Amino acid sequence: MAKPKEIIRPEDITTCESTQQMIAKARRDGVELFFDRAEAVKPCPIGASSACCKHCSMGPCRISPSDPYKHVGVCGANIDTIAARNFGRMVAAGTAAHTDHGMAMLDLFRGVIEGTVIDFEIKDHLKLFEVAESLEIETKGREVKEVAIDVYRELEKTYTQVDGEIPLVKRVPQKTLESWRKEGIVPRGAMREIMEMMHRTAMGVDQDYENITKQISRTALADGWGGSMVSTDISDILFGTPVPVEVTVDMGVLKEDQVNIIVHGHEPILLEAMIISAAAPSIKEMARETGAKGINLVGMCCSGLDVLSRHGIPHAGNFSSTEAALVTGAVDAMTVDVQCIKQDLHKVAGCYDTVFVTTNYRAKIEGAMHIELDEHDPMNCTDQIIIKAIMRYKNRGQKIEIPARTAKGVHGFSHEYIKYMLGGSFRGGYEPLNDNIINGRIRGVAGVVGCTNPRSKQDFSHVELVKELIKNDILVVQTGCSQMALAKAGLTTPGASALAGPGLAEVCETVGIPPILGLGACVDNSRILMAVSEMVKTGGLGESIADLPVAGCAPEWMSEKAIAIGQYFVASGVYTVFGHTFPITQQTNFQELLFNGLEEKGFGKWGFADSPQEMARLMITHIDKKRRELGIDKARERVLMDMSDRRSLAANE
Ligand code: NFS
Numbered sequence: 001m002a003k004p005k006e007i008i009r010p011e012d013i014t015t016c017e018s019t020q021q022m023i024a025k026a027r028r029d030g031v032e033l034f035f036d037r038a039e040a041v042k043p044c045p046i047g048a049s050s051a052c053c054k055h056c057s058m059g060p061c062r063i064s065p066s067d068p069y070k071h072v073g074v075c076g077a078n079i080d081t082i083a084a085r086n087f088g089r090m091v092a093a094g095t096a097a098h099t100d101h102g103m104a105m106l107d108l109f110r111g112v113i114e115g116t117v118i119d120f121e122i123k124d125h126l127k128l129f130e131v132a133e134s135l136e137i138e139t140k141g142r143e144v145k146e147v148a149i150d151v152y153r154e155l156e157k158t159y160t161q162v163d164g165e166i167p168l169v170k171r172v173p174q175k176t177l178e179s180w181r182k183e184g185i186v187p188r189g190a191m192r193e194i195m196e197m198m199h200r201t202a203m204g205v206d207q208d209y210e211n212i213t214k215q216i217s218r219t220a221l222a223d224g225w226g227g228s229m230v231s232t233d234i235s236d237i238l239f240g241t242p243v244p245v246e247v248t249v250d251m252g253v254l255k256e257d258q259v260n261i262i263v264h265g266h267e268p269i270l271l272e273a274m275i276i277s278a279a280a281p282s283i284k285e286m287a288r289e290t291g292a293k294g295i296n297l298v299g300m301c302c303s304g305l306d307v308l309s310r311h312g313i314p315h316a317g318n319f320s321s322t323e324a325a326l327v328t329g330a331v332d333a334m335t336v337d338v339q340c341i342k343q344d345l346h347k348v349a350g351c352y353d354t355v356f357v358t359t360n361y362r363a364k365i366e367g368a369m370h371i372e373l374d375e376h377d378p379m380n381c382t383d384q385i386i387i388k389a390i391m392r393y394k395n396r397g398q399k400i401e402i403p404a405r406t407a408k409g410v411h412g413f414s415h416e417y418i419k420y421m422l423g424g425s426f427r428g429g430y431e432p433l434n435d436n437i438i439n440g441r442i443r444g445v446a447g448v449v450g451c452t453n454p455r456s457k458q459d460f461s462h463v464e465l466v467k468e469l470i471k472n473d474i475l476v477v478q479t480g481c482s483q484m485a486l487a488k489a490g491l492t493t494p495g496a497s498a499l500a501g502p503g504l505a506e507v508c509e510t511v512g513i514p515p516i517l518g519l520g521a522c523v524d525n526s527r528i529l530m531a532v533s534e535m536v537k538t539g540g541l542g543e544s545i546a547d548l549p550v551a552g553c554a555p556e557w558m559s560e561k562a563i564a565i566g567q568y569f570v571a572s573g574v575y576t577v578f579g580h581t582f583p584i585t586q587q588t589n590f591q592e593l594l595f596n597g598l599e600e601k602g603f604g605k606w607g608f609a610d611s612p613q614e615m616a617r618l619m620i621t622h623i624d625k626k627r628r629e630l631g632i633d634k635a636r637e638r639v640l641m642d643m644s645d646r647r648s649l650a651a652n653e
């Protein structure tokens with residue numbers, strides 16, 4: 001592989017100090033990380049513009065992004081067809097990832113109901129009944145199991161239904177749903193939508209970018225209001241709906257005198273099973289016999305966010321830090337399941353004698369140890385892994401260097417909890433949030449979510465963007481690797497309201513919450529959909545999600561899943577800005593449709609910006625436009641005037 005021309009300083013690669021320290025150590029140890037490859041391998045400019053097609057062997061065909069209408073592919077496909085098809089396939093892949101994850105949760109739920117899975121149970125009866133009621137399933141006077149069976153049957157339709165509307169659209173605000181019906185994009189079932197997306201983007205099928213875009217939206221909606229939402233609901237039912245919990249994050253959560261096990265991936269069952277295994281007296285005793293003070297379970301990426309929200313388990317870092325954590329030499333075992341697992345983790349783990357185990361039949365890594373997790377006997381897998389980790393601890397030959405940094409923060413805000421904390425226990429509701437938006441103390445709400453990417457300085461845009469938003473009185477909700485960027489920066493605490501504008505700070509201080517609310521893993525973006533839907537239903541802020549003063553952003557995205565998420569937010573009515581790169585050729589009809597045309601049809605739209613300041617500017621401008629359209633812009637001016645009056649009064653006293 002080509003070597004980078006110059007050695008880049010770690011502080012130019014990431015703002016995460018622990019990762020900087022580990023990049024320096026990896027270089028001393030002669031271990032290659034993905035940051036090095038990102039420097040050495042430049043992205044192909046044609047691919048980056050989505051101007052190539054390899055859907056048949058008459059090609060691959062390339063279009064020049066600088067003169068996109070000059071040529072067409074061998075079959076005659078033009079740039080709009082090519083780019084829309086590529087985009088559609090990204091959405092299909094991202095949707096498949098979330099919905100297949102949701103399917104695994106449904107499998108587990110079915111096993112629990114049927115009694116073939118005995119290690120887990122229906123933990124959150126209240127949530128089960130709420131989900132049932134939202135699906136118009138009768139709950140009064142019925143047994144938990146009866147209701148659970150009906151919920152299962154209904155949610156299964158999210159996948160298998162071939163005609164009609166997926167069940168969870170019952171939660172969508174009426175006017176938003178009407179706009180989907182008018183456009184013909186209400187999803188039938190995820191399997192059908194993904195299949196049709198793949199079919200329509202094959203050679204010689206759908207060659208009208210506007211028509212392709214309809215199916216792109218329909219597929220993405222089957223993710224947001226389908227697979228992802230099912231995944232969140234079932235996880236809550238089986239493992240408990242999160243409530244705020246204080247958690248320690250960053251690489252300093254690894255402990256030199258304990259058996260460190262990192263669980264990285266996406267399906268909560270692996271870590272839930274690991275928690276049970278690690279608590280077994282015999283296992284604890286085995287660890288103690290080697291001299292270890294205990295077993296230290298640590299999460300990374302979305303699996304980590306799941307158990308951080310539910311159990312307060314510490315979290316070592318986001319996507320760009322997974323190799324770096326291994327470089328500490330302190331990780332006795334890393335277990336992975338599906339999604340965002342870099343193939344080279346196996347190799348890096350090998351450099352430090354870390355036990356590296358794949359656990360899911362659908363995600364093996366060539367050469368890596370595989371111990372399959374079977375939901376009927378999950379602890380058989382996790383016990384074996386912990387025993388291997390204890391052995392590695394006993395024979396640790398590595399020089400260990402653990403970055404000393406940790407940060408504490410509050411996480412685990414479900415949309416149900418937001419309702420409760422703002423409304424109080426007697427009258428839980430979104431009225432206080434809406435009231436504070438209407439009176440202008442809170443200017444709007446922004447979702448800042450998504451990945452980190454070695455081509456973009458790690459965490460930098462997430463943190464700077466969020467700081468800029470809260471400074472401007474915008475309440476921020478977060479999921480995924482973005483949430484961890486802010487957590488490491490120490491900003492997920494109530495104290496962060498010192499950085500918020502006066503209106504937002506006042507609300508946060510009164511309620512006792514941070515201005516940045518972590519909602520969990522990427523599938524939990526469905527909690528944001530639920531929150532915006534509640535805001536519409538509560539009233540006073542328009543009739544559809546597209547009317548709300550809200551915006552979304554994934555500043556450092558990398559995964560196809562992020563594109564699927566972005567598209568379901570756009571189709572739901574949210575202005576969604578992506579940073580660092582966008583897979584499209586500029587100044588084409590397809591770009592015009594995504595960035596403007598969709599909004600004219602009553603949906604949201606896409607935006608793109610390079611710098612966090614520009615992302616914030618675009619989002620704030622949009623939020624202000626929505627405030628003007630709702631006629632609530634004047635209220636905010638009055639509130640701000642009041643505040644500055646109060647401040648000048650205080651200053652004169
Ligand atoms: Ni989301 Fe989770 Fe992170 Fe990106 Fe990957 S871990 S599902 S895709 S990288 S936020």
Ligand code: SF4
Nearest residue numbers: 053056059061073075
């Ligand atoms: Fe080229 Fe058309 Fe084949 Fe794509 S489908 S590779 S544009 S000939």
